[in-house]
Amino acid sequence: xxxxxxxxxxxxxxxxxxxxxxxxxxxxxxxxxxxxxxxxxxxxxxxxxxxxxxxxxxxxxxxxxxxxxxxxxxxxxxxxxxxxxxxxxxxxxxxxxxxxxxxxxxxxxxxxx
Amino acid sequence: xxxxxxxxxxxxxxxxxxxxxxxxxxxxxxxxxxxxxxxxxxxxxxxxxxxxxxxxxxxxxxxxxxxxxxxxxxxxxxxxxxxxxxxxxxxxxxxxxxxxxxxxxxxxxxxxxxx
Numbered sequence: 001x002x003x004x005x006x007x008x009x010x011x012x013x014x015x016x017x018x019x020x021x022x023x024x025x026x027x028x029x030x031x032x033x034x035x036x037x038x039x040x041x042x043x044x045x046x047x048x049x050x051x052x053x054x055x056x057x058x059x060x061x062x063x064x065x066x067x068x069x070x071x072x073x074x075x076x077x078x079x080x081x082x083x084x085x086x087x088x089x090x091x092x093x094x095x096x097x098x099x100x101x102x103x104x105x106x107x108x109x110x111x112x113x
Numbered sequence: 114x115x116x117x118x119x120x121x122x123x124x125x126x127x128x129x130x131x132x133x134x135x136x137x138x139x140x141x142x143x144x145x146x147x148x149x150x151x152x153x154x155x156x157x158x159x160x161x162x163x164x165x166x167x168x169x170x171x172x173x174x175x176x177x178x179x180x181x182x183x184x185x186x187x188x189x190x191x192x193x194x195x196x197x198x199x200x201x202x203x204x205x206x207x208x209x210x211x212x213x214x215x216x217x218x219x220x221x222x223x224x225x226x227x228x
Contacts, residue, residue: 041220092156102216103159104158107155107156109154
């Protein structure tokens, strides 16, 4: 069982609000990832990090930003939420091995009104 | 970029039958493949993996087959149970020697198990 946590699990918020989605893992993994997923659809990588102070944009353009100040923590921030940001956001982490197995958190379902 | 896809978006089986979920990949350099199961409202859960130097790997009730010649991956679930109902994703890594740890996911197949 992977020890990766996301909060909140569900969030309903109005347009223009600033939000931060939290992700923490206790496995000491160097690599962490954020994916965006619409219901029943594929996962789109929006951000990833190789370690502390390292962040990169993923394949899907996103208006969100991330930070990696501590190994275990990888928060995602939306400065001004819009209805188009409504989606599920999944956080994952992997160790330094070359296989790349990623372990996922439970996700945050975001609804922007 | 890499493209990982599944042949069928949905699969319905009767409880007790065997299920086969297929996946095609395009990056011949990928050397590691994973199957994930995602239940409604949850994050993807690791099921089984296989390296490119293998063509078959078995777990508990699940078997993954890899055919590198045609770049095809399949997940077989024996004696499918209602608890197996979920969306199944295949994923491939970037390729041999990569330490970047990125995975590329397919679209997913919704497996529905009928009693």
